Amino acid sequence: MIAVIGGAGYIGSHTVKYLIEQEEQVVVFDKLSTGHREFVPLNIPFIEGDLGNQDNLDNLFKSYPEIHTVIHFAAFANVGESVNHPAKYYQNNVVNTIRLLDTMIKYKVKNIVFSSTCATYGEPLFLPLTEDHPQNPINPYGKTKLMIEQTMEDYSVAYGLKYAALRYFNAAGASEDATIGEWHEPETHLIPLVLDVAIGRREYISVYGSDFDTPDGTCIRDYIHVIDLADAHYKAMNYLIEVNQNLKLNLGNGEGFTVLEIIHEVEKVTGKSIEKKIVDRRAGDPARLIGSSRKAEELIGWTPQYKLEQIIETAWGWHKEQFGKIINVPLSQ
Template sequence: MIAVIGGAGYIGSHTTKYLIQQGKEVVVFDNLSTGHREFVPNHIPFIEGDLANKQDLVRLFTGYPQIHTVIHFAAFAYVGESVEQPSKYYQNNVINTIKLLDTMLAYNVKKIVFSSTCATYGNPIEWPITENHPQHPINPYGRTKLMIEQIMEDYSLAYGLKFAALRYFNAAGAAVECDIGEWHEPESHLIPLVLNVALGKQDAISVFGSDFETPDGTCVRDYIHVTDLADAHSRAVEYLGKHEINLKLNLGNGEGYSVLKIVQEVERITGQTIHYIYSERRVGDPAKLVGSSERAKQILGWQPQYNLQQIIETAWHWHQKKFGGPQ
């Protein structure tokens, strides 16, 4: 059995769905602070619990002694918020993860797939970013994720923990069946914000910075479909079950798209005009983040299946279903 921590959230719910489709046995653990109970199928075991509460973790591992691997998604993930509220991020992302790791070891569960991030690299010095790129995060969010990678290294040496740290680029899109998708309150990710304008839910989006060293002056990011991420997690679980090697892998499409390119693509797909307003740069925003996932392809046999058009189309279909058509 696989315990999906944060399995009612965006990436967690898509991974849970994918694992079930693969015939794997799953239990979901989530405090529903940002997740949605309706994202977890009713026939799947669900524990509403918090990593900060040791008794909740004990309830998970005693209630499901067949757990052999944990997939850990339960982290706060907003760069700007991490700059404004670093304590919140160190408490949850670091301290609570240590509680999870210690409880896992107490119940002899020694395999974990960890939701890491390209934010551990900081400002890139070369593109595409490989796993050998120096890790110098420039915001508390990235630092918390790097700390956990380092902690897992130490736990591996001392206690025999086996881990896969998957460094995502920008997760986007929705399940093709439109039963789950991206739903944050408040929303801060670019594609759903642009789709909100297409739906008439807001008048315009803010574009943070127009003077980056990029072709059109706006930030460039690598977008990866959430189901492709789910596939990589499933493959990482299988890899840890067969090998005594820890993994640190990038997960991205290897293509970079600027903010304005995303706006243009949404306009093309939705047929709606997207208004935008330039704002000041956000603290901690690199100009360009584009990754190489060649190592994941070689080791896991993983290959992204969705391009940018499909990412936006699936997200658009989900937004129309969840939030209503254009006003």
């Protein structure tokens, strides 16, 4: 059995859905601070619990002694908030995760697939980013993820923990059946914000800077479909079980798209004109951020399957299903 921590959140719920499709046994543990209970099928074991509560963790592992792997998504992930409220991030992302690791060791669960981030690299010294790029995070969020990567390495040496640290770039898209998708409050990610304009929930999209050293002056980012991420977690778990070696892998498409290219693709997919406003750059925004996933292909046989058009098509399908009825956007559009 696989314990998915944070399995009611965006990437977690898609991974749960994917694991079920692979006929894996799953239990979901989530405190529902940002996750959605309706994202977890009713026939899947669900524990509403907090990593900060030792009794909740003991209940998880006592109730399901057949757990052999933990896939850990539960973390706060807003970079700006982490700068303004670092204590919240160090407590939840670091202290609570160490409590999870200690409890895993206590109950002899030795495999963990950890949701890390490209934010552990900081400002890119070269592109595309590879796993041997120096890790020098520039915000508390990235620092918390790096701390856990380092902690897992020490726990591996001392306690035999086997871990996969998956550093991914911009997760996007939704399930193809539009039953689950990206739903944050507040929303901070580009694609759903642009879709909000398309569906009429926002008047315009703010474009932060148009004078970067890129083909159209806007930032370039690497986008990866959430189902491709789910597939990577599944393959990484199997690698840990079969090969018994730790992993540190980038997950991305290996190609980047500018903000204006994303907006244009949304217009193409939705048939809607997107109002945009150019505003000042955000502090710390690099012009380009693209990752190499060659190591993931070599070690676990993973390559992303979804192209940008499919990413936006599935995201639009979910957006219409979730919000379209409110503003009378035809679901078949």
